[in-house]
Amino acid sequence: xxxxxxxxxxxxxxxxxxxxxxxxxxxxxxxxxxxxxxxxxxxxxxxxxxxxxxxxxxxxxxxxxxxxxxxxxxxxxxxxxxxxxxxxxxxxxxxxxxxxxxxxxxxxxxxxxxxxxxxxxxxxxxxxxxxxxxxxxxxxxxxxxxxxxxxxxxxxxxxxxxxxxxxxxxxxxxxxxxxxxxxxxxxxxxxxxxxxxxxxxxxxxxxxxxxxxxxxxxxxxxxxxxxxxxxxxxxxxxxxxxxxxxxxxxxxxxxxxxxxxxxxxxxxxxxxxxxxxxxxxxxxxxxxxxxxxxxxxxxxxxxxxxxxxxxxxxx
Numbered sequence: 001x002x003x004x005x006x007x008x009x010x011x012x013x014x015x016x017x018x019x020x021x022x023x024x025x026x027x028x029x030x031x032x033x034x035x036x037x038x039x040x041x042x043x044x045x046x047x048x049x050x051x052x053x054x055x056x057x058x059x060x061x062x063x064x065x066x067x068x069x070x071x072x073x074x075x076x077x078x079x080x081x082x083x084x085x086x087x088x089x090x091x092x093x094x095x096x097x098x099x100x101x102x103x104x105x106x107x108x109x110x111x112x113x114x115x116x117x118x119x120x121x122x123x124x125x126x127x128x129x130x131x132x133x134x135x136x137x138x139x140x141x142x143x144x145x146x147x148x149x150x151x152x153x154x155x156x157x158x159x160x161x162x163x164x165x166x167x168x169x170x171x172x173x174x175x176x177x178x179x180x181x182x183x184x185x186x187x188x189x190x191x192x193x194x195x196x197x198x199x200x201x202x203x204x205x206x207x208x209x210x211x212x213x214x215x216x217x218x219x220x221x222x223x224x225x226x227x228x229x230x231x232x233x234x235x236x237x238x239x240x241x242x243x244x245x246x247x248x249x250x251x252x253x254x255x256x257x258x259x260x261x262x263x264x265x266x267x268x269x270x271x272x273x274x275x276x277x278x279x280x281x282x283x284x285x286x287x288x289x290x291x292x293x294x295x296x297x298x299x300x301x302x303x304x305x306x307x308x309x310x311x312x313x314x315x
Contacts (some may be wrong), residue, residue, distance in 0.1 A: 005295045029271065033269075035083065036085050036086075036122070037065065037082055037083070037084045037123055038083060038084075038085065038097075038121065038124070038125055038126070039080060039081070039082055039124070039125070039127070040080075040083070040097045040110075040125045040126065040127045040128070040129035041070060041075065041078045041079070041080055041081075041126070041129055042079050042099065042129050042131060043078055043079070044076060044079070044106070044131060045067060045079050045081065045099060046066060046099050046101065046108050046131055047101065047107055048063070048064065048081065048099055048107075048110070049064065049067070049107060049108075050064050050067060051063075051064070051107075052064040052107060052108060052109045052110060053109050053110070053112070054083050054097075054109070054110040054112055055109060055111050055112070056083060056089065056111070056112045056114060061085050061086050061089050061112070062083055062084050062085035062086060062264040063083065063084060064082070064083045064110065065080060065082045065083055065084050066079075066081070066082040067079060067081050067082075068080055081110075081129070083110060083224075085099075085112075089114075090120060090121075091112070091114035091115060091116065091120070091121055092114075092115050092116055092117055092118040092119055092120055092121055093118060093121045093125055094115035094117055094118045094128075095112060095113060095115045095121065095122075095127055095128075096112075096113045096115070096127070096128050096129070096130055097110055097111070097112055097113075097127050097128070097129050098110070098111045098113060098129070098130045098131065098132045098134040099111075099129070099130070099131045099132065101132075111132075126155075132149045139200050140252055159172040177269050205267060208288065210263065210295070212266075220239070253305060
């Protein structure tokens with residue numbers, strides 16, 4: 001075999017492989033040609049291309065052959081999609097063909113939702129088409145009501161600001177300005193007062209230091225006193241004082257009950273009366289001795305009898 005023949009055969013094989021690969025990338029298999037083709041109409045193909053596939057329950061059963069404008073003059077605003085399916089799959093004309101996008105980064109594909117009721121679909125039939133909402137379209141549809149509400153809120157806010165601006169007339173603006181000026185003056189006075197206080201503190205810093213020093217000494221002395229009290233046996237002193245008070249209470253209780261000499265003096269009325277009478281008799285005796293000493297001390301050279309004592313009757 002000559003070199004030229006080999007080169008020609010290789011070139012033909014390369015061309016065949018290229019054609020097969022191009023059609024395969026477009027979703028067509030030239031070795032397994034499809035015989036059934038169907039049509040579906042959409043107002044928006046949503047990114048569908050000729051390389052898109054057709055799925056049934058997640059299984060690829062065909063591909064998109066062509067996408068073009070609808071030749072029917074009454075449907076100029078619609079797109080006509082032609083797709084092909086394998087011969088073995090059967091369904092009816094009530095089946096629905098949806099355009100869906102599995103994720104925002106991938107292209108759109110067709111999903112055939114088969115129906116098995118009614119007349120069987122044949123080659124060249126038109127099927128009903130629908131467009132499934134993608135992620136962004138779904139989010140946009142949900143954001144539309146929020147956008148409307150936000151616009152209403154912004155309009156209400158704008159109206160409120162307008163009313164507020166109307167309230168701020170010249171008189172009100174002047175009042176607000178005067179208020180800010182008074183606040184500024186108050187701040188200036190406050191700064192002046194703080195400066196005066198600082199100058200007073202500076203001039204009396206030595207006195208403050210001396211006062212703090214004296215306070216420190218007083219605190220130290222108090223600490224020493226508290227240490228002394230803490231080191232002293234206060235518990236023993238308190239116990240002795242309690243014992244002493246108990247003894248005193250016992251003695252006073254005995255006196256109140258008439259026990260002992262002091263108790264009898266305090267509670268025995270007869271003893272008190274006798275003591276009173278004895279005291280009175282002693283007082284009378286001392287008065288009589290003082291007034292009549294010869295009656296008690298008698299001295300006579302001639303043996304004269306002493307005068308008999310006569311009791312004086314009290315008036």
